[in-house]
Each structure stands twice: as C-alpha cells, then as structure tokens.
Amino acid sequence: MDQLSLSTLFIILGVLLLISAFFSGSETGMMSVNRYKLRHLSQSGDKAARRVNFLLERPDRLIGLILIGNNLVNIAASAVATVIGMRLYGDYGILLATIGLTLAVLIFSEVTPKTIAALQPEKVAFPSSFVLKPMLRILYPLVAAVNFITNNFLRLLGFDPKNAGKDTLSAEELRSVVHDAGAMIPSRHQDMLLSILDLEKVTVDDIMIPRHEINAIDINADWSQISRQLMNMQSTLVLLYRGEIDDAIGFLHARDMLQVVTRNQDEADKPSLVRAVREIYYIPEGTPLSVQLIKFQQNKERIGLVVDEYGDIQGLVTLEDILEEIVGDFTTTMTGQAVETIAKEDDGSVVIEGTINLRELNKELKRNFPTDGPKTLNGLLTELLGDIPDNPMCLVIDDNRVEIIEASNSVIKSVRLLPKRKRTKRKSQD
Template sequence: MDDISTGTLFIVLAVLIFISAYFSGSETGMMSVNRYKLRHLAQSGNKSARRVTQLLDRPDRLIGLILIGNNLVNILASAIATIIGMRLYGDYGIAIATIVLTLIILIFAEVTPKTIAALHPERVAFPTSFVLSPLLKVFYPLVAAVNFITNNMMRLLGINPSAAGKDTLSAEELRTIVHEAGSLIPSRHQEMLLSILDLEKVTVDDIMIPRNEITALDINDDLQSIVRQLNNMPHTLILLYRGEIDDAIGFLHARDMLRLLTRSHEPDKASIVRAARDIYFIPEGTPLSVQLVKFQHNKERIGLVVDEYGDIQGMVTLEDLLEEIVGDFTTSITGQTQEHIHRQADGTYLVEGTMNLRDLNKELKVNLPIDGPKTLNGLIIEEFGDIPQYPMCIRIAGYVIEILEVTDNRVEQVRIQPKRKRKSR
C-alpha cells in the first residue's frame, strides 16, 4: 500500500463505494419487486424477469451473495480510508476517516441507492440480475457455506428456509389489491371481482325468493282456473304443487305449457302433471360459490331451498346467483328491486317490509345488519322483540326507521331516514 499514491487510493475508494451502492440497491430492488407482476412477465417470456425469478426462488442464496460482496467491499473501503486518513492527518486520520467514510457510505452507498431501488424496483432488479447470476456461480462455494450455517441457525429457531418464496394471497388480501388497483381495473370490473370473492360468504338463504313470494300453481284448483293461470303466467317457469307448497310436484316450463295449450284447448290435470319437470333441491346454508358449481355440474337453472326437515324455504335461480356477480339484469323472476323502494321528496325512502336486507343495503348504500333475519320485516321484529304497532319509530344500526303499516302480524311498509352527513368545521 505504501507504493500506491494517495490519488490512486482515492480512485479505488470511489470505485469501492460505487460497488457498495450497487450491492445495496440490488438487495432492496430484488426484495421490493412485485412477485406477482414478476411471474406474469416471466410467463410472458421476459428473460430478465426469468433471471430475477430464479434468483428469488432461493432468497437465502441471493441475500448471502449480496451481503458477502457488500461486506467485503465496505471492509476494504474502510481499510483504504484509514490509510488515506493517516497519510493526510497522522494519528487523527483514523477518527476522521471513520466519521467521513461512515457519512459517505450512509448517503451514497446506502440511503440513496436503496431509496431509488425501492421506488423503481424493476428498473434496478432486471439490470442487476445480469451481474448477480454469474457472480452467484463464481462464489457459490462460499455462499453455500454461509447458507449452510445460517439455515441451520434458522431451523433451531423454528424457521423453515425452504418455505421462502411460496407466498400466497388470502381472499382479504386479494380484495385489498382490487380496491387499490384504481384506474388499472374499471370500477365495474372491480365490483364484479369483489362480488366473486364474496360468493363464499353469501349463502342461498341470502338471495332466495321466500316461499310466500314464489309464483306457484295449485293442481287442486279447478281446471278452468288452472288454464287461466297458465295463459297469464308471467314467468318462464312456474312451480306446480298439490294443496300446499311443501307438496311440490315439479316445474312447468313455458314451452311445455304452450305445447299443452296448442294440442288441446283445455288440457286435463294429468297431462299438466306429466309435463312438470323434476325439482332440484338445494340444502339451506349452501354457499353461492358451491351452488354455482352445482348448477353447472347438474345442468340446472332453478332449485328449491329446503331445510333439514325437507320443508321448502324458498327458491333460487341461476339468474339470481349471477346477479350477485354482475348486478341486476333488466328482468327478474321477483320483479325489479326498485318496485320495493320509493324515494320521497324529503330524501327519505318508503320501503316494503318484505325487502331483502342485502338488496336494500346495495340500493340505498346503507349498512343494516344481515347476519340474522334476511328481510327488513324480520329485522324490525327481531330488534323490537314483538310485532310493532304503527305509527312508531325505531333506530337500527344508526338508521331511523318509521313503521307506517302493519298487517297480518307483518310490517308492510316503513320509511327509512338516511344518516345525515356531518358538516365539516
């Protein structure tokens, strides 16, 4: 070292600081790169992305290589800085060199390159992979020896090094990613993706048509009444039952009924029963994600929801299920949701008691509890603990609900007062 000029040592020191900055930036860039975007680029044929993916498959080796190189460079830089300091300032040069080198490394070899790499990880990770890949092969024996020691130390602490790089996303994390996608994903598509993620939380009980609202035909009625109902049937499918809805016979399709009415002016009851199609039963509490697959597997579009005793609780159609993903269609077997809600001039809403709570929350952007009763009528009765009288008001989840009409022990109509926004001071 005595034969090397001070100017040359300054040049070597600058080169070492630059190399240290490279290793520091490489570490941050490699660890900060988006793994899922990286996999997409790698699968699309991006060679740089493939190299980075291969390096990140074993992060212990990558970190070991970077830290070995960084520490060697920093130690050598410290030694050269000490020599320069002693040449310029004598014994005080050691302290001066330590302070100055620490500041230089901190600013130029740590904070600055790591900040740049954190802000632009791909721009740093992709070019550095050209250098790190061959370096890993050259220094592999040393890296392997260091990893052998560190990995065994981690195993003593109960950490499995082989589990690295196998990160997965939960449904909640996926939901957060969709929310934060912003303009990258259109808002309509975001809503659909979030609805798909919610399918596991929603059951057929939440979207089914209640049994009292099912359009059905009693085969025990007189023949003229049955034919009249068939002619005026508003839906493609109608449930046929005997006496009461729990004694369901099957579903009548519009095509089958048209064929019956065409062949005979007044078909007999036996022919109507024979035309009925088999009923597809759905256990209550079935998640929508499961039921969607079952509809597809069984080639069905409609089913009756039954409880543990076999009693019919409601009806679910494929259209109802798809509306949970893509939103309401123009027509529905139960009619438009807007028919149950009427906006008033004063900003309040007149709502029918039979309104489904989940649909009500979506339409009015409110947050009424849905973990109990499924309808507004059921929620009011559960909250009040009795059949309420009218007119009267009740507050549920912060919303003022005025009961306007009660008939047959059921809340028929209410007025909902939306929460008023607080004025900012």
C-alpha cells in the first residue's frame, strides 16, 4: 500500500465508502420492506420480490451476511484512511484520519443510505437482492459459522432464532392496518372489514329482537282472531306459541300463511296451521356473532330464538341481522320489524324511540352510551333512574344530555338527545 499514490488511495477509500453505503442501505431496506406487500408480489411472480422474500426467510442469515461485508469494508477503509493520514500529516494523521473517516462513514455510509432505504425500502431492497443472493452462496460457509455461534448465544439469552421472519397480526393490529390503508381501501369497504373484526366482540344478545317485539300468534286463540292476524300481518315470518311465548311451536312463513288462510275459515284449519310450521332453531344467549354466523351456515338456518340457561326465550336473531352488522342496514328484513325512527330537529337535537338499541344509536349518531349492561336506551335510563319517571325530565349520561319526553307505566317511549356542548378553551389572563 506504501507504493500506491495518494490519488489511488483516495479512489480506493471512496469506493470502500460506497460499498459500505450499499451494505448499510441494504440492511435497512431489507428490514423495512412491507412483508405483506412483498408476499403478494412474490406470489404474483415478481422475481425481485421472490429473491427478497427468500433472503428474509432467514433474517439471521441475511444480517450476518450484510454485517460481514460491511465490517470488512469499514475495516479496510480505516486502514486506507490511516495510510493517507500518515502520509499527509505524519503521526498526527492517525487522529485526523480517525475523525475524518468517522464523519465520512456516518454521513455518506450510514445516515444517508439508511434514510433513503427507510423512505423507499422496495427501491433499495429489490436491486440489492441481485448482489446479496449470489454473495450468500459464495460466503455461505462463513455466514453459517457466524450464525451458528450467534444463534447459540441467542438461545442462552432466551431467544429462539427459528421464530424470526414469522409475522402475524392480531385483530387490533389488523384494525390499525385497515385504518392506515387510507384511500387504498374505500371507506365503505373499511367499515365492512372493521365490522367483521367486531363480530367476535358482539353477541346475539346485542342485536336480537326482544321477545316482546317478536311477531307471534297464540294458537289457543279463536280461529277467527288467528285468521284476522294472519291476514293483517305485514311480517314475512310469524312465531306460533301456545298460551305464552316460551311454549313456542315453530315459525310460519308467508307462503305457508297464504295457503292456510285461503282455506275454509273454521276450527279444522288449526291443525293444518300447526303442521305448516317449521322447526325452531335455538341459540344460547351470549353466543358471539362470529360463531353464530358459522352455525347458521353449518345448520343451513336463517333464523333462531335466543334462550337463556333456563330455556326461556329472550329474543330472535336472523342471518340478516348478522349480515347487517357487516354491510349495514337493509331496506327490509325477513322478520318485518320496523326500524326505530330517528328524527332530527332544527335546533340540532334528535328525537328517538326509547326502545332503540344502544349499539345502533352509538353507530348512527356517533355517541358513546355504555353497552355492557342494558341493550336499549329505555333499559339504560330505567336502570340509572331506578324507576319510570311520571313527568318529563333531563339527565346527563357521560357527555350525553338526554331529555325524556314521553313515558308510560312500563316503558320510556320517546327521548330527545340534545347536541353536545362545544368545549371552549379558557383564555389565560396575563
């Protein structure tokens, strides 16, 4: 090296710094590349993506290769810089070369290439794979030896190198990914994906039609009364029961109603009405919607009665109810239940029915009523007050101002939600 000219030494030093920048940028680019996008491109046949994916299958091997190359280059650059410094400044050149090389490595071989790689990982990682994959084959014995030592040392520290490169997402992490997708996924599709993730948190109790709202007919009533109910029934599905709803017989569909009602209107048609019903499918209360959706599919059912631990009927759930949790409300439902009206007033307040479901209310009006207890607004207000109020009154639930407009002896019928107060910052006085 003593026989080389200064200009040649500076060229060699420059080349070594560029090679060091390549290794530094490659390391950051490889580690920063989007693994899920990479797998998609790899499965689509992108050759560069396949090379990068191959290298990332064993991150310990890739890091070992890059660090071996980077350290060899940096040590060589240090030796060249030392020779240059001693030629120019004698013994003081060693100190000056150390300081100068440190700054040069930090600026040109570390910070700059790693920043570029972090900003554009694919544009750095894909071209780098052209060089790194052949290098891995050439230096494999050395890389394997280094990895053998480091992996055993990692096991002593309690880490398992075999788990490297295995990326999994939890439901909450996947939720964040969907939120961060931005314009890449339409907002409507984002809402549907998030709703699917929420199915495990929501149970049939949260969306069921309460037992007192189920369209049902007592088979013990007079045939004339039953026939009149059937003729005036707007629902496509009716539950038949004996005496009380807990003694349910089965469901009667619209086409079956039509066949029965058009026959002779006498007592003899009651048995035919009972024979026309369809078997009841029961659902234990507390069943998550994700589980119930699969059960509906496996059992080829579309509707079921929710029962508690004593077998008492609590409500009714349909396949459409679960699908609405994902895609939003349909214009009609197979049970024909009327959707609770929400009337917006000119002053910004909202008048709603007391029987509205709290989850639907929170979703529709962006409110934050608690849903871990009662399922309806009437139930929540009744629980908080401990009674049904005789006169209109107002109360505050968290930051929701509620005015009870109309109530009967058994239920709060209508409620007005007042607009949320705008919080104003107080100006500090000097």
